[in-house]
Amino acid sequence: MPSDWQPVINDFKAVVPRVDFWSLRLVCDETETLSVREGVVQPPSLAQSRGAHISFVDRGGAAYAATSALTREGLRAACEQALAWLEVSRRHALIDAGRMPRPERPGRYASAVQTPWQAWSLAEKLELLQGINRELKIDEAIVDWQAHLSRRQTDVTLLTSDEVSIEQAFHYIVPGFSAVANKGAQTQMRSGGGWGSARQGGLEQLAGFGFPDRARQVAEEAVALVEARECPATTADVLLMPSQMMLQIHESIGHPLELDRILGDERNYAGTSFVTLDMFGSYRYGSELLNITFDPTLAQEMASYDFDDEGTPADRVHLIRDGMLLRPLGGAVSQSRAGLDGVANARASDWNRPAIDRMANLNLEPGTSSLDELIGSIEYGVLMDTNRSWSIDDSRNKFQFGCELGRVIENGELKGLVRNPNYRGISATFWRNLAGVGDAGSFEVWGTPNCGKGEPNQMIQVGHASPACVFRDVEIFGGD
Amino acid sequence: MEGYFRQLADTLCAALPAGEVLLLNYRGEDSDFVRLNLNRIRQAGNVRQQTLYLDLIAAGREAAAVMPISGGLGDDLARAQALLGRLREQLPLLPEDPHLNYATEVHNSTRRGDNRLPAAGEALEALMAAAHGLDLVGVWAGGEMSHGFANSLGQFNWHSAYSFNLDWSIYRAGDTAVKQNYAGFAWDGDFLAEKIACARETLALLGHQPRQLKPGKYRVFLTPSALYELMQMVSWGGFGLKSHRTAQTPLLGMVREGLTLHTDVTVTENHAAGPGPRFTRAGFIKPDSVGLIERGEYRQCLANRRSAREYGVPVNCGSEHPQSLEIGGGQLHQDEVFTALDTGLYISNLWYCNFSDRNHCRITGMTRFACLWVEQGRPVAPVNVMRFDESIYHILGDRLEGLTREHEHILDTGSYEWRSDASARLPGALVNDFTFTL
Numbered sequence: 001m002p003s004d005w006q007p008v009i010n011d012f013k014a015v016v017p018r019v020d021f022w023s024l025r026l027v028c029d030e031t032e033t034l035s036v037r038e039g040v041v042q043p044p045s046l047a048q049s050r051g052a053h054i055s056f057v058d059r060g061g062a063a064y065a066a067t068s069a070l071t072r073e074g075l076r077a078a079c080e081q082a083l084a085w086l087e088v089s090r091r092h093a094l095i096d097a098g099r100m101p102r103p104e105r106p107g108r109y110a111s112a113v114q115t116p117w118q119a120w121s122l123a124e125k126l127e128l129l130q131g132i133n134r135e136l137k138i139d140e141a142i143v144d145w146q147a148h149l150s151r152r153q154t155d156v157t158l159l160t161s162d163e164v165s166i167e168q169a170f171h172y173i174v175p176g177f178s179a180v181a182n183k184g185a186q187t188q189m190r191s192g193g194g195w196g197s198a199r200q201g202g203l204e205q206l207a208g209f210g211f212p213d214r215a216r217q218v219a220e221e222a223v224a225l226v227e228a229r230e231c232p233a234t235t236a237d238v239l240l241m242p243s244q245m246m247l248q249i250h251e252s253i254g255h256p257l258e259l260d261r262i263l264g265d266e267r268n269y270a271g272t273s274f275v276t277l278d279m280f281g282s283y284r285y286g287s288e289l290l291n292i293t294f295d296p297t298l299a300q301e302m303a304s305y306d307f308d309d310e311g312t313p314a315d316r317v318h319l320i321r322d323g324m325l326l327r328p329l330g331g332a333v334s335q336s337r338a339g340l341d342g343v344a345n346a347r348a349s350d351w352n353r354p355a356i357d358r359m360a361n362l363n364l365e366p367g368t369s370s371l372d373e374l375i376g377s378i379e380y381g382v383l384m385d386t387n388r389s390w391s392i393d394d395s396r397n398k399f400q401f402g403c404e405l406g407r408v409i410e411n412g413e414l415k416g417l418v419r420n421p422n423y424r425g426i427s428a429t430f431w432r433n434l435a436g437v438g439d440a441g442s443f444e445v446w447g448t449p450n451c452g453k454g455e456p457n458q459m460i461q462v463g464h465a466s467p468a469c470v471f472r473d474v475e476i477f478g479g480d
Numbered sequence: 481m482e483g484y485f486r487q488l489a490d491t492l493c494a495a496l497p498a499g500e501v502l503l504l505n506y507r508g509e510d511s512d513f514v515r516l517n518l519n520r521i522r523q524a525g526n527v528r529q530q531t532l533y534l535d536l537i538a539a540g541r542e543a544a545a546v547m548p549i550s551g552g553l554g555d556d557l558a559r560a561q562a563l564l565g566r567l568r569e570q571l572p573l574l575p576e577d578p579h580l581n582y583a584t585e586v587h588n589s590t591r592r593g594d595n596r597l598p599a600a601g602e603a604l605e606a607l608m609a610a611a612h613g614l615d616l617v618g619v620w621a622g623g624e625m626s627h628g629f630a631n632s633l634g635q636f637n638w639h640s641a642y643s644f645n646l647d648w649s650i651y652r653a654g655d656t657a658v659k660q661n662y663a664g665f666a667w668d669g670d671f672l673a674e675k676i677a678c679a680r681e682t683l684a685l686l687g688h689q690p691r692q693l694k695p696g697k698y699r700v701f702l703t704p705s706a707l708y709e710l711m712q713m714v715s716w717g718g719f720g721l722k723s724h725r726t727a728q729t730p731l732l733g734m735v736r737e738g739l740t741l742h743t744d745v746t747v748t749e750n751h752a753a754g755p756g757p758r759f760t761r762a763g764f765i766k767p768d769s770v771g772l773i774e775r776g777e778y779r780q781c782l783a784n785r786r787s788a789r790e791y792g793v794p795v796n797c798g799s800e801h802p803q804s805l806e807i808g809g810g811q812l813h814q815d816e817v818f819t820a821l822d823t824g825l826y827i828s829n830l831w832y833c834n835f836s837d838r839n840h841c842r843i844t845g846m847t848r849f850a851c852l853w854v855e856q857g858r859p860v861a862p863v864n865v866m867r868f869d870e871s872i873y874h875i876l877g878d879r880l881e882g883l884t885r886e887h888e889h890i891l892d893t894g895s896y897e898w899r900s901d902a903s904a905r906l907p908g909a910l911v912n913d914f915t916f917t918l
Contacts, residue, residue, distance in 0.1 A: 040577070040578060040579060041574055041575055041577065043535070043542040043543055043544050043574075043577065044543050044544070044570060044574070045543075045544040045545065045546070046543075046544070046545045046546070046563065046566060046567070047545070047546035048545070048546060048547045048548065048559075048563070049531075049546075049548055050548045050550075051529065051548060062523075062524075063524045063525055064523070064524075064525035064526075065525055065526045065527075065528075066525065066526070066527045066528070066529070067527075067528045067529070068528065068529045068530055068531070068548040068549060068550065069528060069530070069549075069550055069551040070550045070551075071550055071551050071552045071555075073551070074528075074550065074551050077528070078526070078528065081525070081526035081528075082525065082526070084526075084601070085512075085514075085524040085525055085526065085601075087601075088514075088521065088524060088601045088604065088605075089521050089524045092520050092521045092604075092605075092608060093520060093521055094516075094517055094518060094520040094521060094522045095522075122570060122573050123573055126573075126574075143726045143727050144726035144727075144728065180726060180727070180728055182726075182727035184736060184737075185732050185733055185736040185737050185839060186839055187727045187728055187732060187838070187839055189728070263517075264517050264518065264617060264651075265515065265517050265522055265617070267517075267617045267649060267651060267655075267657070268617045268618040268619065268647060268648055268649045268659075269619075269647075271655075271831075271848075272655055350897070352527045352529055352897075353527075354523050354525060389834045389835055389836060389844075390832075390834055391832045391833060391834040391844050391845055391846065391867075392832055392846070393831070393832070393846040393848070393865050393867070394655060394831055394832070394846065394848050394865070395655055395865070398846065398865065398867050398918050400834075400836065400844045400867060400869070400917075400918070402834075402835070402836060420836075420837055422836055424867070424917065424918055426918075452896065455513070455515050455618070455619035455621075455647075455895070456511075456513045456527070456619065456621060456895035456899075457894060457895045457896040458896070459896050459897070478837075479836070479837035479839060479840060479842070480837050480839075480840040480842060480871070
């Protein structure tokens with residue numbers, strides 16, 4: 001726990017009113033970002049955030065107040081705000097908050113960091129980014145190129161009126177680079193090095209993203225894509241690499257299984273779900289090759305933790321086993337509302353937002369096929385790599401996704417590049433056409449720091465790990 | 481907080497060594513957020529957040545920091561000075577920044593909003609009473625938002641506004657619902673009650689057997705809300721100078737191949753009409769408006785401070801993503817929309833748009849909420865959600881049949897980290913041969 005939290009805790013305890021239950025979630029966050037674009041060092045930034053989220057439960061009502069004003073007066077004002085909303089809530093509450101589970105077990109968690117950010121000097125890190133920039137600018141056709149590297153440290157302390165104390169310290173590394181190639185009115189972007197993703201840990205995680213080693217390949221592929229033919233428009237097999245599988249899992253398994261969506265909380269914004277409460281335990285979500293886990297234990301994955309933000313201990317469990325749907329992504333409150341077992345996934349994006357059901361780490365477990373065997377199993381299809389476009393209906397059923405790079409597969413062999421590879425389908429049937437799951441050799445840890453949901457809106461980091469997978473009979477197409 | 485920010489700025493700027501320039505920005509929010517489900521309160525609370533942004537500049541180099549404001553002057557100054565110390569250590573390690581750009585002419589301004597908001601609890605009570613018996617789900621977001629700028633050259637700007645944004649849907653069954661919104665700066669309880677009454681009428685229509693359309697091309701009317709979703713996509717790199725000069729704009733065809741939109745289409749970034757501040761984070765004052773597309777032809781780009789320096793043009797925005805987009809109205813009267821549509825799809829809302837072919841500004845997305853099938857000028861049934869995939873060059877180009885004369889002023893409901901102060905003024909659009917794919 002940051003050392004300067006204790007006076008804040010003391011001040012809070014001095015002003016907190018008598019209620020049935022209170023919790024205090026203190027969040028301290030520091031993010032440092034370095035970026036070089038087209039060989040120009042962008043102004044480095046150092047962003048700090050610090051605040052308190054106060055929750056009250058009293059006589060069936062519940063309310064919160066969040067504040068960055070961490071003086072005794074600021075905390076007192078926040079308590080008064082929460083009390084005022086408690087009165088309104090009590091008269092019109094959707095749920096009886098007094099009957100909701102409360103944190104019981106104290107604990108601590110910290111990300112594993114082998115090479116801390118400070119191990120490399122600012123000059124070394126900037127030179128690394130400059131070097132990547134030089135590797136990216138390989139051709140006149142490259143019209144924009146950039147590399148960035150960030151670290152984020154988030155300390156979360158949860159205290160309750162029941163004397164439960166949970167302290168968790170997260171360290172993230174956020175790398176990436178991209179190259180944009182253009183010829184006439186045709187522009188193609190290729191990214192790598194973890195672009196759009198992140199991992200828990202320190203600088204040792206960079207190599208796993210191919211940072212910086214894949215920079216030249218990324219630039220070469222961007223240039224090649226400009227001249228590549230369009231992805232064919234047909235029905236064929238697709239081989240989705242882990243950098244696209246993460247999006248496929250996220251949109252068409254993760255969101256539909258969120259229990260608060262199923263319970264209707266998100267219908268005005270993020271949407272509802274084609275999954276209904278009666279499906280758990282009996283619905284075939286996919287082929288027998290489909291095994292999906294909620295796994296907060298992979299150290300380097302973005303949403304690994306020991307407790308969610310409601311203080312529920314987190315464990316690895318199967319949500320889908322051998323294709324059968326078993327349990328939803330619902331935290332303690334949602335579980336109580338639905339009468340279903342769920343997982344510890346009630347999470348808040350920051351101190352200024354309340355916890356809601358989020359995805360955390362949602363992984364597709366490896367199968368038994370090597371990548372070569374997956375390719376060899378395809379008579380005609382397209383390999384698709386790295387998500388760049390995502391769209392799905394509010395029930396999370398009809399989807400259309402696009403990737404940065406496609407590669408035709410004919411008679412079990414990889415052939416030439418195709419640009420603008422897109423595919424569309426329906427979640428409820430797509431996963432039943434899962435025909436091949438890669439083994440540990442193609443298993444990669446991805447995720448996104450930008451999963452959006454909730455009212456007020458919350459952007460949060462989620463992890464998705466998967467091997468490459470083959471799907472049969474998918475509608476694919478390219479650009480105009 | 482205006483006085484507090486001025487005190488912080490004065491103290492920090494006074495302590496600045498010679499040769500350094502300091503840019504300070506303040507952002508504050510005191511908002512209530514109340515979530516509703518089944519016309520009851522799911523989550524209710526208040527968020528008070530105040531943040532100070534520091535940009536330290538010396539010898540042609542810049543480094544930036546952000547910190548929370550706790551409200552204790554001594555603590556806040558100590559934290560700011562500590563951060564400036566860290567930035568001061570970084571600056572000599574950076575190369576000179578060729579795109580460094582900040583306002584050097586002093587333009588002071590103050591705009592303090594009046595608080596004409598109702599007590600949020602009372603507004604919620606009125607909403608729930610009006611929607612009694614209905615399955616209403618949504619959110620109330622309201623309160624004060626404020627922005628400040630100060631620099632060591634003596635400039636000071638302040639902008640504050642009190643606003644609310646009540647956004648809700650009323651469900652009939654499954655995913656069939658009426659989507660509504662009431663946002664603004666002063667509350668009118670009768671207006672809210674009328675909207676809910678109108679929703680009750682539409683709900684009756686939604687009870688009809690929904691139509692399942694086959695993929696194909698249909699005549700459609702896009703409401704301003706639906707057009708807003710499409711323009712959010714076009715705005716993703718569509719109008720920024722950097723994205724144009726690096727060939728990443730989805731409107732590349734307009735600047736490289738001479739493609740045009742319909743001559744009725746004029747798109748403007750109307751800074752003067754937006755609820756946000758007129759000053760940028762580097763102290764520049766935005767012009768009243770920037771003409772982006774005029775009568776179907778591409779005109780100017782939005783240039784932020786770094787792009788402006790890089791490409792040698794004036795700064796005309798804070799963000800190269802439009803914050804107060806406006807499309808000029810056409811000739812179609814709002815009350816003639818169904819007649820003009822004749823037979824086709826009335827699209828009230830679109831959802832989850834993204835590019836399927838960025839080079840051709842081709843966008844895919846879903847219909848959502850109360851989209852209605854219209855026959856001979858009369859809405860007859862709801863339509864199950866459909867996926868579209870269509871280019872803006874068709875939607876606002878060769879297949880555009882008309883824009884409504886009337887505009888809708890849309891206040892963005894976004895609240896990631898902060899409540900948004902973006903907005904748009906848009907007409908509805910009548911479009912022929914709009915492509916649905918799934």
